[in-house]
Amino acid sequence: MAKTGQKQQQSFGKFIKWFWILFGAGVLSVVLVFLLASWGAFGEMPTFERLENPETNLATEFISSDGETLGKLYLDDNRTDVPYNALPKNLIDALIASEDIRFHDHSGIDARGTLRAMIFLGSRGGASTITQQLSKLLFTKHASSNTFDRIIQKIKEWVIATRLERSYTKEEIISMYLNIYDFGNNADGIRSASRIYFGKEPAELKVEESAMLVGMLQNSSLYNPIRREELTWKKRNIVLGQMAKFEFISEAEKDSLQAQKINLNYNPESHREGLATYFRMYMQRWLNNWVKDNPKPDGEKWNIYLDGLKVYTTVDSRMQRNAEEAVQEHMKNLQAEFFHQNTPKRNPTAPFLDISKGAIDTILRNSMHRSERWRHLKREGLSEKEIEATFHKKTEMTVFDWNSDSYEKDTTMTPLDSIRYYKTFLRTAMMSMEPQTGHVKAWVGGIDYKHFQYDNVIQGARQAGSTFKPFVYAAAIDQLRYSPCYTLPDNIYCIEPGKHGNIDSWCPKNSDGTYSGEDMTLKNALANSVNSITAQLIDRVGPGSVVSIARNMGITKDIPEVPSIALGTLDINVFEMVGAYGTFANQGVYVKPVMVTRIEDKNGTVLYEYTPETKDVLSKDVAYAMVNLMEGVTQSGSGARLRHTGAKNQSVYKEVVTGYPYEFNNPIAGKTGTTQNQSDGWFMGMVPNLVTGVWVGGEERSIHFSSITYGQGAAMALPIWGLYMKKNYANEEIGVSKDAFEEPEEMSINLDCSKQAQEEQDDLDIEDDLDGLDF
Structure with a gap:
């Protein structure tokens, strides 16, 4: 018996010995496998430097002057990082409850979860921690279907996860994970996802919205609310259930939220959609030029699609939205009338x-x-x-x-x-600028960027028509010291051959072909775009003087020094016209339009700050006299419908010109413009702190209205300005002025035409009295 017991004891001892040998060998094997993995034996592993600075592609972001994101530039990743403190608590709670409840207790690997997954073969949930999921997104590739490869992949994830835990705080790991995940539909990262699916910043997400986004983390292609709303709704409710299970929300709150359907506010972000598309595409070209001359500190070139630049623009998102809405509302109505007039029966060659x-x-x-x-x-x-x-x-x-x-x-x-x-579609361009700073506040290059990508604000240039006349009047007031009250006869006027260059005799007609034969003030002549008066003015000052003023006011195109430029035969784009008119509103100082105030890298380091480009062009009194002249346009001239109550021409405009009547009662200076055959319609409108230019016309000059009723600038372009300003004034926070233009303290030019008329009558009376005296 003793020998039997001794043998059993020896056998048990051997068992214990081999158990510990095998156990130790197993532990050593596991340790060795992890060491080999960390040394790169199973494939490349990230270096310490890469762990400290993981490479992720970041989109360039265009930020409006009021702090809104206008849009982004990216190739594949529409990603903008959000710091942890900008993430809502309900989003963090949903993530931890659904993905890793022991996140704050482990060091990258959840032992309990791993053991459970091994015992039940994953049927009761996986074992990947948030840190492991981050390591997979950052540093490892998708595993193949091969079992051995999947095991090696998991081992590498574990090693990287433990390294990440040593390199980053728990908060940084959460923010990195949410910032890098691809939520589908160009929603790379939590900020893009919250903006695209719900139209808001992450901090504004509601509990149910956060739960939906967290549910998408398992598989954003499968749980896609655009394509599979019902499936995504069920997954969201599972996340809400987890939040209630771990007491992040109450059972009553869970039941209430689960009963709600998904309430999306889908705002796709792409290069061809969204707010300020034409402006963003201009900024893309601008940035491409900027990076050529502004390399990184190491000499490398900035990548505008990957380096996460923040471009702070002058555009106001509220004014931009108002501008785009005004364009759409008016152009839709105007186009309907154009189609009505260009049916095959009415016009066989339409359009x-x-x-x-x-x-x-x-x-x-x-x-x-x-x-x-x-x-x-x-x-x-x-x-x-x-x-x-x-x-x-x-x-x-x-x-x-x-x-x-x-x-x-x-x-x-x-x-x-x-x-x-x-x-067949009429095109348009609109730009709005603050004249004192040159800050461009709104930019609409066409009716729809997705289908009409030509930017008529800066790429297009069309005949300016009568909107060029203020340059002629400015030259006359500046050089000849004429007053807006100065009179000239409205008769046919010819400039003789060779007087101003090698040209034939030039006898421009008034737009309606008639002449009153009476003396007319400059203010009245500009208000009604009387060509005969403009011809007399350019004859007196000479085309060279007009060209000089136009160039000093930012018109860069080569301008021929011929009298016909007085009637706007020159092609000019909206961008330069708005900058030039800003000189009048800014007391004679030209400020070059600016679109970018500064550029920062992804870390907030300032890379660029703009310096204003200005030029003194006109004296304050001349500039103010010009403003006074152009106020006449909206008081009694072609722009007077801005003040109509609707009685005049209502039958024509109530159906086509959206927003009419406008009933503005604040000071407005402006000028309409219409070119030959109604090919181009312009309106330039100014209030003290905002200058806006609008052009409307066909892609070809042969595409136009057949009559002046609809083809004039006052019908084609002015209504967009009217709608835009009504929308701006409806939001007082925007701060568009309703005040009078500032008059210089020393005004040497008379603006009171009634006073001047009385002085002229007194002079005549004195002459009559002197004629009656016998010397």
């Missing part, structure tokens, strides 16, 4: 007017050759004959349509027909 079929074919052919389709097929090696054949084959496409809610419709037409179709 073109007064040109031959051959000229139309040339326009369409040239447009075809300039199209992206042509360039693309040319790069593929197709011959011109083969390319042209594709333009005559019907294809499915999505085109612009004012009458649909999304301004798009699906249709089938040939690419050539689509070119003609797009030419």
Whole structure:
């Protein structure tokens, strides 16, 4: 018996010995595996430097003057980091309750969760901690279907997770995880996700909204509220259940929130959608030029799509939104009237007017050759004959349509027909600027960037028409010291050949072809755009003087020194016209329009701050006299409908000109402009702290209204200004002025025409008395 017991004891001892040997070997094997993984034996591991500075792509962000994000520039990742203190508590609670309840108790690996996952083979939940999920997003690739590869992948995640825990605080790990996750639909990171899905900043997220976003962390493609709302709703409710289970919310609150449907406020962020699209695309070109001359400290070039630059712009998001709404509201109505007048029955060559079929074919052919389709097929090696054949084959496409809610419709037409179709739409441009600082407050380059990408604010230049006349009047007042009350006869006026350069005799007609034959004040002449008076003024000061003033006011285009420029034959863009008119409102000082106040890198280091570019052009009294002249335009001239109560011309404008009557009663200076055949309609409007220019016209000059009723600047462009200003004034926080323009203390130019008339009458009476005396 003793021997049997001794043998059993020896066997048990051997068992214990081998148990500890095997256990130790197992532990050592595990340690060795982790060491090998950390040394990179199973694939590259991140260095300490990479752990300290993980590489993530950050979008460049355009920030408005009122602190809103206008949009972003990015290639693949629409990401903007948010610090932990800007994340709402309910989002953190939802994340921890759903993904890692022991997050604050472990050091990267949850032993209990791992053991549970191993015993139940994952049927009762996975074991990945938030830190492990972050390590997978940052430093490891997606595992293959191979079991061994998946095990190695998990080991690498564990090693990286423990390293991350040593390098970062728990708060930093949470913010990094939420900032890097791809929530789908260009929503890279929590800030983009909250803005795109709910139209708000992360700090404003409600409990149920946070729960939905946290639910998407498991699989944003599967739990996508745009494509799978019901499935996403169920997943959100699971997260809410977890929050109640761990007492982050009450059972009553959970039941109430779970009963609610998902309330999305979907705001897609792309380069072709959102607020200020034309402005953002201009800023993209501006930044590309800026980075060429402003390298990083190490000499490398900034990447405007990946380096997370913050560009602080002058645009006010509220005014920009008002501008875009004003454009859409008026242009939709104006386009409906244009279509009404250009039916095949009324105009067989619609939308073109007064040109031959051959000229139309040339326009369409040239447009075809300039199209992206042509360039693309040319790069593929197709011959011109083969390319042209594709333009005559019907294809499915999505085109612009004012009458649909999304301004798009699906249709089938040939690419050539689509070119003609797009030419039927009137185009527009609008820019608004603070004259004292040059800060551009709103920028609308067209009716819809997705379908009309040509930016008419700065890329387009069209005949200025009568909006150029103030440069002529300014030269006359500045050089000849004329008063707005100065009179000239309204008769046909000719400038003889060779007087101002090598030109023929020039006898411009008034717009209606008639002449009153009476003396007319400069104020009245400008208000009614009387060409005969303008011709006399440029004859007296000379075209060179007008050109000099226009150049000093920011018009960069080469201007011919000929008398005809007085009537606006020169092509000018809206950008330069607004800058030039700002000189009048800013007491004669030209301030170059500015769009960017500063640029910062992702760490907040200032890389650029703007310096104003200014030039003294006119004296204060001349500038104020010009403002007084242009106030006459809105008091009794072509812009007077801004003050109408609706009685005058109401039958014409109530259906087409949205927002009419406007009934403004504050001081407004402005000038309308209409070019030959109504091809271009302009309105330049000013109040003391805001100058705004609007242009409307067709892509081709042969696309226009047939009559002046709708084709004049007062009908095409002025209503956009009126709508825009009504919206601005409705929000007093914007601060657009209703005050009078500031008059200089020493005003040497008489503005009181009744006083001047009395003085002229007194002079006549004195002459009559002297004639009656016998010397």
